Amino acid sequence: MSSVNLAEAALAVQHDIHTALGLDLTLQTVLGDPIRAYDHRPTDPAYPYLTYGSIRSEDSSGDAAPQSTHQITLHLWSRYEGRSEVLDLLRRVSDTICDALPQAVVPLYLDVLRAPDGRTFHGLLRLSVTTTEPSQEETTP
Template sequence: MSVPLDSPALALRAAIHAALVADVALTGLLGGPRIHDVPPADAAFPFVTLGEAVVADWSTATEGGSEHALTLHAFSRSGGRAEAFAIAAALQEALHDAPLALAGHRLANLRATTAEVRRESDGLTFHALVRFRAVTEPS
């Protein structure tokens, strides 16, 4: 099954990516616009990736809509947990209630729900998982 080109999930991801790349506080913490859909094998640390998305029907009897559960990932190898938590906070600040413009869709809301920081099994990398909930409607 292919994803339609007018997918609200793809429109939301594109708007989130654009907002994060344009966020001066976040890019300052990352040392540049290191926000990837799929990171290159030689990605410089720290960086952020657009992760998993679960999309559910949020339609009513009269209106269409989609609910999105999104996870952003931040990876750090310096500053221990402190840098990972700082990046997680910057992600939340950049996106929570942000009035993003979506191609072909309207963002009803975007809310940060949880943030978690864990040490990866390599012992060097700290991984922040920042989760959001969004609702989109056809425009």
């Protein structure tokens, strides 16, 4: 089994996701340009916005191919009256990531709930992203 640098692979996945979301013109009309996507919730955010949640990474290499699998959770926050904006954004974010990333992306689940303040809707999207590292034979001249 081949060893993978999980931190490096996870950082690359997060970078690829952020880049893909930032280049989507439809998302820019709703989440701004540059898009409102944060590691931490801002003090006084403009709605809607996205935050990056947990990322879990594991080495899923086989005998011949180093690979890693990452489960990442994205959070969408909206103050639109109803769930429709969050559901539409979750769909758009999922489609954008699945279409743009060179890695294998599988949406695992989504959830929409009302936040404790009673007026904000909170959407969660969990994705599984599998990356394959080039083998030593492929990188050796």
